[in-house]
Amino acid sequence: MKKINANHTPLYREAGFNLKDSITTKEAFAAELDHPHEPENYIYSRYRNPTTVAVEQQIMELEGCKWALLVETGMAAIDVAVSVFQKGKDTRPWLFFHEIYGGTNSFIDTVLIKRRNLDVHRFYANDGLYDFEELERMLKEIQPEFLYFEAVSNPMLIVADVKRIMELAKKYDCKIIVDNTFGTPYLWKPLLDGADLVIHSATKYMSGHGNITAGVICGNDEELMKEAIEYRKWAGHFLSPDDAYRLGSQLKSFDLRFKQHCDNALALAEYLEKHPQIEEVLYPGLESHPTRKEAVALFGNKGFGGMVTFDIKGESDEDKREKCNRFIAALEETIPLVPTLGEVDTILLPVEPVWGAKYPLPGTIRLSVGIENIEKLKGWIGNALEEM
Numbered sequence: 530m531k532k533i534n535a536n537h538t539p540l541y542r543e544a545g546f547n548l549k550d551s552i553t554t555k556e557a558f559a560a561e562l563d564h565p566h567e568p569e570n571y572i573y574s575r576y577r578n579p580t581t582v583a584v585e586q587q588i589m590e591l592e593g594c595k596w597a598l599l600v601e602t603g604m605a606a607i608d609v610a611v612s613v614f615q616k617g618k619d620t621r622p623w624l625f626f627h628e629i630y631g632g633t634n635s636f637i638d639t640v641l642i643k644r645r646n647l648d649v650h651r652f653y654a655n656d657g658l659y660d661f662e663e664l665e666r667m668l669k670e671i672q673p674e675f676l677y678f679e680a681v682s683n684p685m686l687i688v689a690d691v692k693r694i695m696e697l698a699k700k701y702d703c704k705i706i707v708d709n710t711f712g713t714p715y716l717w718k719p720l721l722d723g724a725d726l727v728i729h730s731a732t733k734y735m736s737g738h739g740n741i742t743a744g745v746i747c748g749n750d751e752e753l754m755k756e757a758i759e760y761r762k763w764a765g766h767f768l769s770p771d772d773a774y775r776l777g778s779q780l781k782s783f784d785l786r787f788k789q790h791c792d793n794a795l796a797l798a799e800y801l802e803k804h805p806q807i808e809e810v811l812y813p814g815l816e817s818h819p820t821r822k823e824a825v826a827l828f829g830n831k832g833f834g835g836m837v838t839f840d841i842k843g844e845s846d847e848d849k850r851e852k853c854n855r856f857i858a859a860l861e862e863t864i865p866l867v868p869t870l871g872e873v874d875t876i877l878l879p880v881e882p883v884w885g886a887k888y889p890l891p892g893t894i895r896l897s898v899g900i901e902n903i904e905k906l907k908g909w910i911g912n913a914l915e916e917m
């Protein structure tokens with residue numbers, strides 16, 4: 530076919546590629562692991578696909594790292610990242626912060642412990658805050674292969690003292706895996722600060738439009754990359770070229786979008802904090818936030834993320850629950866209840882039905898603030914608070 534002078538990465542829907550003859554086939558298989566991001570030697574799309582590789586290069590630039598591997602979901606990225614360290618009988622213990630995405634905690638319970646019988650330990654927070662003496666004691670005693678954490682907790686938006694966590698891990702020769710879905714490379718690039726692997730649910734801010742699921746594993750170390758490629762290939766984790774194509778297009782506006790998410794979230798948090806119907810607002814950019822100091826240390830003046838959690842005033846739990854339901858009903862047409870985050874449209878999630886066992890808070894709502902005009906957003910929310 531004649532070459533076409535396209536400006537954009539083409540969408541290659543091939544399952545397998547034309548390898549021509551037995552010599553080039555042998556070469557392609559031999560070189561497969563050597564140049565994972567070079568535009569050559571494509572064999573089969575579960576191994577590598579040119580559309581996907583082009584998007585991996587975009588993410589490498591965003592994260593400032595040497596390699597990135599796309600997979601079909603954030604959960605798949607977590608599976609790849611931790612499985613890289615699973616070495617049969619020689620597998621060392623793993624240490625996970627407990628204050629992480631709920632799905633990751635379920636993955637730990639149902640896959641790593643129940644099915645793979647791995648020696649997994651949890652580091653718990655007290656009221657969302659970390660006891661570093663306890664962390665050091667665990668690192669010393671357990672000698673884990675890696676420590677896994679998120680910088681920003683969900684839904685309480687507690688920002689960890691990341692520098693201290695990473696120093697402690699290094700002191701005990703423990704690798705570091707960071708789920709940076711909430712922070713995003715806009716606010717923080719953990720690999721530049723010494724993390725070994727970073728994963729993202731690209732379903733959230735990276736794709737940003739709530740129209741695909743995707744995940745990515747990022748790193749610098751060559752050996753880890755080879756292990757991750759091997760695991761991705763044989764466990765069958767891969768992002769379809771169609772979804773990669775859309776992710777690639779949507780990533781081009783990532784910086785612009787995320788800046789607007791941060792600006793809107795701060796403006797909305799300040800607005801809500803002054804509103805007479807609101808009991809409390811949790812946003813790391815507010816002076817009142819318990820870990821504002823940590824947030825400023827980590828993010829500088831770039832922003833504080835796009836998530837805002839707030840509690841509606843009420844005379845009793847039942848009163849709060851009813852007000853919360855009326856507030857949600859009043860927003861049905863403008864800010865829908867959708868259990869995801871990081872979209873250009875503002876969406877909300879009530880805390881009690883989702884995290885009730887851990888956070889039995891009947892008046893609390895988590896907002897994933899979108900990129901709409903801020904006056905319009907304030908208007909929607911202000912009206913709903915009036916109607917409630």
Ligand SMILES: *Cc1c(COP(=O)(O)O)cnc(C)c1O
Pocket residue numbers: 602603604605630632633679708710711729730731732733742743744
């Ligand atoms: C959503 C999410 C995940 C899981 O990602 P999926 O794309 O839904 O598989 C992991 N970590 C965090 C912090 C998330 O928000």
